[in-house]
Amino acid sequence: MDVQEAVADSTAVASADDNGDAKRDGQRKFTMGPNDSLEGKLVYDGHVHVDGRAEGEFKVTGNLEIAQGATARISIEAANVNVKGQVEGPVTARDKLTLGKNARLSGDIVVRRLQIEDGASLNGHVRMGDIEQQGSGG
Amino acid sequence: MSSKGPAARNRTSAPAGNGSDGEHSSIVLGPRDRLVGQLYVEGDLRVVGTVEGELEVTGSVEIDDGGKVTGPVTARDRLVVGRAGSLKGDVRVARLVVQDGAAFSGRVSMGKAVEAPPKPVEPAKELEPVKLPDAAKLPEAVKVPEVDKPVQPVKPVQPVKPVQPVKAVQPVKAVQPVKAVQPVKAVQPTKTPQAKGKRR
Numbered sequence: 001m002d003v004q005e006a007v008a009d010s011t012a013v014a015s016a017d018d019n020g021d022a023k024r025d026g027q028r029k030f031t032m033g034p035n036d037s038l039e040g041k042l043v044y045d046g047h048v049h050v051d052g053r054a055e056g057e058f059k060v061t062g063n064l065e066i067a068q069g070a071t072a073r074i075s076i077e078a079a080n081v082n083v084k085g086q087v088e089g090p091v092t093a094r095d096k097l098t099l100g101k102n103a104r105l106s107g108d109i110v111v112r113r114l115q116i117e118d119g120a121s122l123n124g125h126v127r128m129g130d131i132e133q134q135g136s137g138g
Numbered sequence: 139m140s141s142k143g144p145a146a147r148n149r150t151s152a153p154a155g156n157g158s159d160g161e162h163s164s165i166v167l168g169p170r171d172r173l174v175g176q177l178y179v180e181g182d183l184r185v186v187g188t189v190e191g192e193l194e195v196t197g198s199v200e201i202d203d204g205g206k207v208t209g210p211v212t213a214r215d216r217l218v219v220g221r222a223g224s225l226k227g228d229v230r231v232a233r234l235v236v237q238d239g240a241a242f243s244g245r246v247s248m249g250k251a252v253e254a255p256p257k258p259v260e261p262a263k264e265l266e267p268v269k270l271p272d273a274a275k276l277p278e279a280v281k282v283p284e285v286d287k288p289v290q291p292v293k294p295v296q297p298v299k300p301v302q303p304v305k306a307v308q309p310v311k312a313v314q315p316v317k318a319v320q321p322v323k324a325v326q327p328t329k330t331p332q333a334k335g336k337r338r
Contacts (some may be wrong), residue, residue, distance in 0.1 A: 096238070102224035118216070125245045 027062045034069060048078070050085075070104055081111075083120075090124075162197070169204055185223075201225055201240075210244075 006053060028046030028077040030058060032038060037053040045063035054072040064078035072084035081093040089107045095113040101119035108125040116122060163181035167173060171187035182197040193199060201207050202220025209227045212272060214218035217231040221239035221305040236242050278318045 030189055113238060114236050114240065115238040116234055117235060118235045120234070121248050122234060122246045123248055126243050128243045130239060 025062075029062075032070075034067070050074075066103075067102070075107075167205070199231075 015019055015136040023058040023072045026045075029049065030044050031053045032054070033048040034051045036051065037055075038050075039055045042048070042059040043057075043059045045061045047132070048058060048060045048064045049067065050058075050065065050072055051067040051070045054070070054074050056073075057075045058077070059077075059138075060078040061069035062078065063082065064082040064084045066072050066087055068084040072085065073088045075089045075091075076087070077092040077094075079094045080096050080098070081091055083091075083105055085102070086104040087107065088105075091105065091107055091109040091111075092110070093097060093111040093113075096113040096115065097113075099105055099108055099116045099122060101117045103120040103122075105116075106123045107120070108127075109122075110127045112128065112130065114126065114128060142241070148255045163179060164184075164255065165179055165181065166184045167187040167189065169186050173187070173189045175191045177183070177189070177191065177193050179195045179197070181195070182312060183193065183195045184202075185193075185207055186203045187205060189205075189207040189209065189337060190210075193207065193209065194215050197215040198218065199211060199213045200218040200220065201223035202218070203222050205220070205222075206224040207227065210231050211225065211231070212228055213229075213231045215231075218232040218235045219225050219240040219242050221237040223237075224241040225291045226241075226243050228247075230247045232248065234248060235245060237329075257275065
C-alpha cells in the first residue's frame with residue numbers, strides 16, 4: 001500500500017525535478033522525502049532518491065542515492081550508489097559506489113569503482129571488479 | 139661564509155634526527171622499493187612501491203602513485219588509497235579514504251575499536267618491578283587497630299525496662315464482672331462494675 005502511494009508521489013516529484021537529473025539522462029526519478037518510509041521490494045526503472053526510512057530490497061536501473069539523515073536497512077543494486085546517510089545491508093554498484101563524509105555503511109559491497117570520502121564509516125567486505133551483468137537488467 | 143655554513147647544516151640535519159628518534163617516523167617505500175614480510179611503523183607510511191605482507195602503522199598509511207599492497211593493513215589513524223593505488227587485504231583503520239580509480243578489495247573494519255596490539259619491538263626494559271618498596275610502606279600505615287576497646291560501653295541500655303506501666307491497663311479486663319451481676323456479693327471489689335451492670 002505504502003509503495004503504491006509512494007510511486008504515485010514519485011511521478012509528481014519527478015516532474016518537479018529539483019536536481020535536474022531526470023532531464024539530464026531522460027530517466028524517471030523516484031524521490032522519497034525525509035518523512036516518508038518504505039518497506040518492501042522496489043524494482044524501479046530510473047533513479048531513486050531515498051530519504052526518511054527504507055527497509056527491504058531496492059533494484060534500480062539507474063542511480064540510487066541515500067540522503068543524509070536517511071536510515072536504510074536494505075539490499076541495494078543500482079548503477080551508481082551514492083550514500084550520504086546510514087545504510088545497513090549489502091550493496092551492489094554496477095558502476096560506482098560513493099560514500100560521503102557522513103555516510104555509515106554496514107554491509108558487504110560489490111562495486112566496479114569505489115570512492116570513500118574522509119569521515120565515512122564502512123564495515124564490511126569490499127569486492128571490486130567487473131560485475132556479472134544480468135540478462136533481465138536490459 | 140664559513141660561519142654561516144655550519145649553521146645551515148645543523149638546520150638541515152635536525153629534521154633527519156627527528157625521524158630517527160622513533161617518536162614519529164615517516165617512511166616512504168619508493169616506486170622501485172619492495173617489501174615482503176611484516177612492517178610495524180610508529181608514524182606514517184607512504185607506499186609507492188610494492189608490499190607483500192602485513193602493515194601496522196600508528197599514524198597514517200597512504201598508497202598511491204602505483205603503490206601496491208597485498209596483505210592486511212592496520213592504521214590507527216587513516217588509510218588513504220589514492221587513485222593510482224592498489225590494496226588487496228583486510229583493513230582495520232580509524233578513518234578510510236578511497237579515491238575514485240583506486241583498486242581495493244578486502245574486509246573493512248572501522249570504528250573506535252581500532253587499538254593496535256602492543257609494540258612488538260623494544261619492550262622489556264621498562265618492566266622493572268618498582269612495586270616492592272610500596273608494599274613495605276603499607277604495613278606501617280595499617281598499625282592503628284586501637285578501635286577494639288571502646289566497644290564495651292554498649293551494655294548500659296537497661297533503662298528500656300520501664301515498660302511495666304503497660305500492666306496498668308489490666309483493669310479494663312475487670313469488665314468480666316458483668317457476669318457478677320447475678321450474685322450480689324460481687325459488688326465488693328469496686329463500685330464501677332455495678333454502675334455498668336445497672337446501665338444495661
